[in-house]
Amino acid sequence: MSVEAVKNYFKEKNIDANIKVFEDTSTVEKAAKALNVTEGEIVKSLLLKVKEKYIMVLMAGDKRISNRKFKNIFACKPKMPEPEEVMEITGHPVGGVCPFALRNPIDIYLDISLKEYGTVYPAAGEFNAAVKLSVQELEELTLGKWIDISQ
Secondary structure, eight states, rough: HHHHHHHHHHHHOOOOOOEEEEEEEEEEEHHHHHSSOOOBEEEEEEEEEEEEEEEEEETTTOBBBHHHHHHHSSSSOBBOOOHHHHHHHHOOTSSSSSSSSSOOOOEEEEEGGGGOEEEBOOBSSSHHHHHHOOOHHHHHHTTTTEOBBBB
């Protein structure tokens, strides 16, 4: 189970992460409602194929990728992999994709939209699990690079 891998990930890093499990937090709207927070506080974790490589972009849940900004940074359009491919690459199902306990090394990018919040809620490996982290903790855990690609 993917959420167990995420729990072990935090345990190995000596972080007392409070992973919450709900009925269904598979969409930004459902997660925000379950956690009683704004949609912006939910972290979208997007696995994207850039040329022949995968990257993960983390952004505020109420934002979308600007194709123009993305192309300016990565010199190509992002491609969304199929759900089976997402599971194969990350080890997490669609709706539970997160930057923790990844099956394969993936470069992580943090969109500046997350800087609007002190606390955010990324998924925790399953469609019904989330973890509360400060934006600073998210940055430190992912070693993510800050970029501006949201609209």
